[in-house]
Amino acid sequence: MQEVKPNKKPMYFYWLIALIILFLLNAFVFPSALKTRVQSVDYGTFMTMMENKEIGSVMLNDEEIVFTNKDNTAAYTTGNLNDPQLVDRLYESGAVFDKEPVDQTSPLVYYFVSLILPIVIMVFISRWISKKLAERMGNNPTMMQFGMGSGGNAAKIYVKSDTGIKFSDVAGEEEAKELLKEIVDYLHDPQKYTEIGASLPKGALLVGPPGTGKTLLAKAVAGEADVPFFSISGSEFVQMFVGMGAAKVRDLFKQAKEKAPCIVFIDEIDTIGKKRDGQIGGNDEREQTLNQLLTEMDGFDGNNGVVILAATNRPESLDPALLRPGRFDRRIPVELPDLQGRIDILKVHGAKVKTDRNVDYSEIARAAAGASGAELANIINEAALRAVRQGRDRVEQQDLMESVEVVIAGYQKKNKILSDKEKLIVSYHEVGHALVAALQTQSAPVQKITIIPRTSGALGYTMQVDEGEHYLMSKTEIENKIATYTGGRAAEEIVFNEITTGASNDIEQATKLARAMVSRFGMTKEFGMVAMENMTNQYLGGDTTLACSNETHTKIDEMVVEIVSAQYDKAKKLITDNIGKLHEIAKYLYEHETITGDEFMKILNGKNEAV
Ligand code: ADP
Ligand code: MG
Ligand code: ZN
Secondary structure, three states: OOOOOOOOHHHHHHHHHHHHHHHHHHHHHHHHHHOOOEEEOOHHHHHHHHHOOOEEEEEEOOOEEEEEEOOOOOEEEEEOOOOOOHHHHHHHHOOEEOOOOOOOOOHHHHHHHHHHHHHHHHHHHHHHHHHHHHHHHOOOOOHHHHOOOOOOOOOEEEOHHHHOOOHHHOOOOHHHHHHHHHHHHHHHOHHHHHHHOOOOOOEEEEEOOOOOOHHHHHHHHHHHOOOOEEEEEHHHHOOOOOOHHHHHHHHHHHHHHHHOOEEEEEEOOHHHHEOOOOOOOOOHHHHHHHHHHHHHHHOOOHHHOEEEEEEEOOHHHEOHHHHOOOOOOEEEEOOOOOHHHHHHHHHHHHOOOOEOOOOOHHHHHHHOOOOOHHHHHHHHHHHHHHHHHOOOOOEOHHHHHHHHHHHHHOOEOOOOOOOHHHHHHHHHHHHHHHHHHHHHHOOOOOOEEEOOOEOOOOOOEEEOOOOOOOOOOOHHHHHHHHHHHHHHHHHHHHHHOOOOHHHHHHHHHHHHHHHHHHHOOOOOOOOOOOOOEEEOOOOOOOOEEEOOOHHHHHHHHHHHHHHHHHHHHHHHHHHHHOHHHHHHHHHHHHHHOEEEHHHHHHHHOOOOOOO
8 A cells, every 4th residue: 555645736836826926016016005106197287387396306208207296295197298398397497307206215115125025924924834734744644635624625524513404304215214324323322233243334325316315315314423424525536636536535534434433425426436447548536536445445344433425326337346245235225206205305395484374285296296305495495485576474385386387397488478379379289288188098187287488498388297106107108198298289280280399399208208118118019028228327317328230220210100100190089089179178278378177177078167
């Protein structure tokens, strides 16, 4: 192992900065501070003063005239108008010609300020720097990198009182909490575990999509555990100076071992933990840092009480060496919350604002299917802002429902942007979706249909709400879903005999589903259970990479087209068979701009008296 060398590089910086400051002071500040302030006046004033014999000393050059009053208490400047007799007249007025009339400082003071003062300052700064240096190099070298309290990129130590976040602040994520609680419990009472012979897990890796509470969970661990908590973000390791990353890792662990039992939390570990791909000219700095991290994690045995938590939303990009048991023994999934999880998260955040007594969180949670914890927290906050905007002092259900839409689709656009014709097309389009969905499943397909444009660019949308949670989707369900996506375009074509750009998002979604059916879900006879694509970025949008020959690729494309067109035809048939209902509901939507799922079903089942 290498010796830990105190890194002196930053010291040059201090010196450099000190020199620059001195230079600037010398060049600009001192000279002007020494000079009396010079006031700019017009030529007339100069003439008058000259005639009244009020000028003390004067200096002439091609552009300007600098002069003072008789008792040298004020200095003036004015432009030189090239008057040939000026010198004579000045002489007559009794002015003294002087090279530098304004500089009134005695030479002694001048030399002191411009030469001696800088030296004195220099000496002071250098003494201060060497003192700092001595402090750092003193008996605690680890203080150097983390220099607690003295600024820099310090790993923050969280102790109990610091974060104030408890497990109770994290709603849902019961499994994750369970696993982390065990670690906290171990740190509090290791005896219980060592008596049986169990050893503490060395590390736990929190993985999941953004905004699901990984960082929050780590903070809760810090809040619950009575032990020191070091927190550092992966990007902080990768620094300007080559070699700093590895040194930082070394120092972090050295410090952690001294403070054991303790917890080290590395957020966004993927920045340093990426697979080493062995490419020439790869990121050496990052690899060194990773190697150091691997070494350190091996370097202590299970029972010395240092637990490493890390979080990432790109687990697949992590180096396999990092993931093997003995380094991160535990992988804790922190997934998007399910229905109950969403209700709980809404409750936790709802408790922080003043709410109406009959707020129904489960309705909100159902409407916000697929939302992450961060988005749910945002929904509550948007609702509170809306309540204030409307001059109320409590958050009501309508605020929450509206803010679900704000978070999903953006704010309502206030000014009228659609022509009547466009509005009509959008009405038919949206009802087309809803109608196809309802006719296939025989149930209320939507919570709400609206044709009020949103800032996200949506001109209207159909808000679908699942009754319960779905973990599986059957082939028929996927096909129905594709048909529903195509329903908007189908209605446009049938009614207006013309198609618009409004379906672009629907097309994208339908294609994605159809493609997944072929290439990932094995739902075609031709390919059977063979994966033609692999998911690469599960938690961040879900990119896929192709794993098949070009011929197969061409075939997949053909099959995707086939599936989507079949569903489009189905949608067209459903709509044509129910064209009366389409007109009826579209007209109602056009007039009302927003209709609820109940109203929709009433008209569909012919029970609406209002129309
Ligand atoms: P990430 O997983 O990306 O690290 P964070 O932990 O930073 O997400 O979460 C962002 C915010 O979202 C938190 O500060 C919190 O307000 C909210 N949040 C996320 N998940 C939960 C949860 N399970 N319970 C309560 N709040 C949550
Ligand atoms: Mg985070
Ligand atoms: Zn659409």
